[in-house]
Amino acid sequence: MHQDKLESFKKVLLAKKDAILEHNAQHQSNVEQMRNTKGDEADYATMSVENTLEGSIFQKHHQELEYIEVALEKIENGVYGVCEMCGEPIAHGRLKAKPYAKYCIVCREIVEKDLKDKV
Structure with missing residues (x-):
């Protein structure tokens, strides 16, 4: 894979990581705020469901x-971009949709089928 595409995927991955960490920090802040809020049973029920x-x-x-x-x-x-199962390149479109994909689409279907069979 060309270096410019790798850098592009790296930026996307880092942006996703930052967004998740920001969301989690906001969640922690909300939980702390809820713990410090006095309320009635309905408030606690709502907080429990949200939590x-x-x-x-x-x-x-x-x-x-x-x-x-x-x-x-x-x-x-x-x-990056190499299927962990077959060693073939993962399609660019698949990586655009899911930049942390481990498997090409064919191998992903095999993994999903194996997981279903075990359940």
């Missing part, structure tokens, strides 16, 4: 951050 939803989002973000870090390491090591 559960935010916790789920936080968990998804944590996983996405791990994928982003791996992709950034791959850029540094010169192996």
